[in-house]
Amino acid sequence: QKEVEQDPGPLSVPEGAIVSLNCTYSNSAFQYFMWYRQYSRKGPELLMYTYSSGNKEDGRFTAQVDKSSKYISLFIRDSQPSDSATYLCAVYTGNQFYFGTGTSLTVIP
Amino acid sequence: DADVTQTPRNRITKTGKRIMLECSQTKGHDRMYWYRQDPGLGLRLIYYSFDVKDINKGEISDGYSVSRQAQAKFSLSLESAIPNQTALYFCATSDTGSGIEQYFGPGTRLTVT
Numbered sequence: 001q002k003e004v005e006q007d008p009g010p011l012s013v014p015e016g017a018i019v020s021l022n023c024t025y026s027n028s029a030f031q032y033f034m035w036y037r038q039y040s041r042k043g044p045e046l047l048m049y050t051y052s053s054g055n056k057e058d059g060r061f062t063a064q065v066d067k068s069s070k071y072i073s074l075f076i077r078d079s080q081p082s083d084s085a086t087y088l089c090a091v092y093t094g095n096q097f098y099f100g101t102g103t104s105l106t107v108i109p
Numbered sequence: 110d111a112d113v114t115q116t117p118r119n120r121i122t123k124t125g126k127r128i129m130l131e132c133s134q135t136k137g138h139d140r141m142y143w144y145r146q147d148p149g150l151g152l153r154l155i156y157y158s159f160d161v162k163d164i165n166k167g168e169i170s171d172g173y174s175v176s177r178q179a180q181a182k183f184s185l186s187l188e189s190a191i192p193n194q195t196a197l198y199f200c201a202t203s204d205t206g207s208g209i210e211q212y213f214g215p216g217t218r219l220t221v222t
Contacts, residue, residue: 008149032209043113043199043213044152088151092209096167097142101151 001026004072006089006100015109019076023089023100026070032092033065035074037085038102044088047074079107112136113214115200121220122190130185130217132200140203141183142211143167143175145196152199158183159205190221 006023013019025033031052036044050056053067064073072089084107089100113134122128132141143155144167154167156175164175172194176184187194200214 006151034209041216043201043215045213046210049209090152094208095165096154096157097211098154099152101149 003027003030003098004089004091004100006103008101008103010104010106012106012108013079015079015081015107017079017107019074019079019083019105019107021074021076021087021089021103021105023072024070025072025091027091028067028070030091030093033063033072034090034092034097035061035063035072036088036090036099038088039085047087049092079105081107081109083107111215113200113202113212115198115214115217117217118215119218121222123222124191126190128187128190128219130198130200130219132183132185132214134181134200134202134212134214136202136204136212137180138202138204138212139180140205140208141177142201142203143173143183143185144199144201145169145194146199146216147196155185187219187221190219192221195219195221 034049035047037047038044050063053065056063060077062075086102086104088102116131142157144152158177174186198217201211203211
């Protein structure tokens with residue numbers, strides 16, 4: 001079983017829509033959960049991270065962790081064409097990072 | 110200038126050739142990583158290093174070797190390249206004090222024919 005599983009999409013939404021991106025993870029001992037954004041032909045960049053469970057908000061982005069179901073979510077409000085990218089979830093064990101396969105998102109103007 | 114640089118950015122090589130990918134960083138971080146990215150498989154860790162004398166195998170180290178020449182430099186070698194090593198390779202860095210924040214280079218697109 002992979003450490004992190006992610007629906008690859010692709011996902012296509014109209015501008016202004018609320019986007020929900022999701023991952024599941026395998027090990028209940030994981031404590032750090034991250035979301036990266038990767039534009040085409042670029043390296044991933046850290047968008048936000050959460051420790052343990054709960055929500056974290058940063059502008060239009062909200063990261064949520066449900067440890068009871070081992071579920072990681074990223075919500076994007078008022079999506080913009082500039083949000084079009086691949087989004088990768090990841091977990092951190094203290095030594096290594098494990099990444100999901102990424103979800104490709106396109107926001108249509 | 111970019112904080113994490115990778116050279117070359119693109120490389121085409123033949124089966125059996127030895128090839129080295131180089132990574133340099135100016136962030137002063139002590140931890141460095143090499144990943145490969147494949148469609149449908151995501152980012153997978155090849156090797157990681159927490160300081161110059163500390164090298165660790167990742168999830169998919171077979172067929173690869175690394176060298177940490179200095180705190181700022183971490184090289185990945187393919188001793189005898191094979192076609193299924195065709196992929197996008199990323200170097201990344203992080204700092205022990207704030208290990209969560211990992212910074213990626215722009216990537217090297219490697220094609221083995």
